[in-house]
Amino acid sequence: ASPQSGYTLAVLNVGAPAAGMNAAVRSTVRIGLIHGHRMLAVHDGFEGLAYGKVRPPGIKGGETPQEVEGTPRCRGHPPRGIFHPPRTLPKKYFEEISTNISNFGIHGLIIIGGFEAFTGSLELMEGRAKYEELCIPLCVIPATVSNNVPGSDFSIGADTALNTITTTCDRIKQSAAGTKRRVFIIETMGGFCGYLATMAGLAAGADAAYIYEEHFNIHDLQ
Missing domain, CATH: 3.40.50.450 (Rossmann fold)
Structure with a gap:
């Protein structure tokens, strides 16, 4: 003991x-x-x-x-x-x-x-x-999927969330491949931190990633 x-x-x-x-x-x-x-x-x-x-x-x-x-x-x-x-x-x-x-x-x-x-x-x-x-x-x-704790590089749960988003995007892309003239918009978690959206966009091959840190409006999505 x-x-x-x-x-x-x-x-x-x-x-x-x-x-x-x-x-x-x-x-x-x-x-x-x-x-x-x-x-x-x-x-x-x-x-x-x-x-x-x-x-x-x-x-x-x-x-x-x-x-x-x-x-x-x-x-x-x-x-x-x-x-x-x-x-x-x-x-x-x-x-x-x-x-x-x-x-x-x-x-x-x-x-x-x-x-x-x-x-x-x-x-x-x-x-x-x-x-x-x-x-x-x-x-x-x-420990947060958002990976937004000041003073830390990586948080528990963020990698699992990122892998889940990437897997989901892969499935959506299978459906998108058979359609024409459509835009698929995927919203991720993360709140005021764009980590998940940015990394998931890179991993899934998205055309663009819109995050809180970089202001955007509906016209940017057109």
Whole structure:
């Protein structure tokens, strides 16, 4: 058994779901246990941390890292695989979050998510001036199909989304090949970040890719 480090780390998911989020949580919990840390799972993101929805990750069988199934789930505990992390930001819950960080003896937060996770972490840092309980290490693991987390090159879920778009475009091209004088427009996810549209356009052989960063209107599509 690993020697106990004396540190307690909490892991939570924030924002829209992305492929690989659950695997990231599982790996985080396993590595934490291997290093002797006490690991906690937070349900419902920052809101769950404020309401005290914190517990040890589900462990199947014994207390060994090899058997960990730790995955924070959302309200109502949906079946495994159904995953809808909340998008609530922590600013309005500073007092409650600080209290629960103290109550559960949390020494660090590992936040898995996209731009909301990044923004929420910045808000927690702003709250340090008033709440000393927030003066703990914060680690954001980028996990979003949009690949729009500042300071990161690549996020969990972006490659899966890109491959899915490319596969879909290949199928649409099969239909388009048998038609004439038609234009096929494919809308991707990504919000204010044009990564998916740009890369999918290159991979699928699109004639053009229109992205948020480069303003366009309906006349540009004609």
